[in-house]
Amino acid sequence: MFKVATLYKFVPLHDLALLQQQLQSICSALTGTLLIASEGINGTIAGPADLLDYAMAQIAAIPSFNDLWYQYSEAGHKPFRRLKVRLKKEIITMHQPEVQSMQLRGQHVLAADWNKTLDQAAVVVDVRNDYECRLGSFKGALNPETTYFSQFPAFVETHLTPYKAQPIAMFCTGGIRCEKASAYMLANGFKTVYQLSGGILQYLMHTHEAQSRWQGECFVFDERISLGHGLKKGNSLLCYGCRMPLTEEDIDADYQPGVRCKFCVKH
Known part of the structure; x- marks a missing residue:
């Protein structure tokens, strides 16, 4: 172990x-x-x-x-x-000079209070990349459909501007991307930004499954591929051809590990 x-x-x-x-x-x-x-x-x-x-x-x-x-x-x-x-130049790459000082931060919300925040926010945003969101997320959360975190500011400009004066709730795997995302948004006129303290990992660790709002599994950047409640290893696989995380539904009769998956075929 x-x-x-x-x-x-x-x-x-x-x-x-x-x-x-x-x-x-x-x-x-x-x-x-x-x-x-x-x-x-x-x-x-x-x-x-x-x-x-x-x-x-x-x-x-x-x-x-x-x-x-x-x-x-x-x-x-x-x-x-x-x-x-x-x-590195940045520990999480965003390419936004105005957030380098990290003077502004969103309001941290503990896992125990996150469900209430989900109900009170005008919009809930999954700050992770699209391939991560595919494996699981909070119901109703917006998927920015990014490939890289550096694309998140463009998503903010095109999709979140109408919510500048309203409470926004954000989450990511461990919290670090929300730190920069909230700093960027506050620097650009957003009034109230909440972020899940410790990210999805804290929520899955400290929230009983019966009370959980999380659906699916949480992608992690190591050989485990995904985690579930209690931070137990999930059932997701990784295509070693295109590096796309795969759910059980993605694996069909044509799937060959490292050779052929539906994403390899698509692209």
Whole structure:
């Protein structure tokens, strides 16, 4: 059994090359990906529980990361092949200079209060990409139909402008995309933006299935492909030809793993 930590924090960072070496040393016994930029850290790492706990304690001991957001889950098999610690211009790419300082943020809503927020919002937005939304989402949430997060601002301009004065609720996998999405929207005149604190992962971890508004599974960027309630591994597969996540309904008699799926045929 492997323990998995999803983590992020927006915080000004300096001496990135030195920090990269430090994180590579701390996480040398683990696998996964950590991204660091002048705006903060983002990533998912995994390993045996004792080694991951020790590494997380060391990361949290770095002054800039003392209140790091993280969420634990489990994997029955090794979820990543190797460790990568990469330097980036942004830890989540948006290409919007006005949000680089991250001074503006949406209002965080705990998982326990999210159902009430869904009922009160004028519109609910899934901030993830289209291939993620396909596996599952909250009923009635808008799918921006993006391929990359950097396309989200265009969706805001074309679809959300009428809601500038109304409450908007947003969610993503772990919360980091909502941080930037809400910063962008508030910087561009939106009045009230709520975001699911800790994202879908927190909701699935802390919400009983009988009270849940979540439908389907949550795509994750590792070998597990998807997670369900309680952060248990889902049933989705991944086409190793076109890299599209597949639901059980996507797999027909013609499906050949890594060779042919309906998306390979379509494109």
